[in-house]
Amino acid sequence: MTDSRTSLLSKLWAVALSVLGIAIVLTWAVAMIQAIWPWLLGGAIVIAVLAVSATVLRRWWQSGRW
Helix, strand or coil: CHHHHHHHHHHHHHHHHHHHHHHHHHHHHHHHHHHHHHHHHHHHHHHHHHHHHHHHHHHHHHHCCC
């Protein structure tokens, strides 16, 4: 009888630690994303501007305006 209670308690403890670990990892991941999202957004904007500029300049170059 004590083995089954110990086993059940051990499983509950393992589940509790797993849930706590998942909560900590998710909290850390959200904090990291919130900390770096302005840099990610800024980088995406810069890449988009460079891509559009390159396309426009290439079309101007191919059309003979330069």
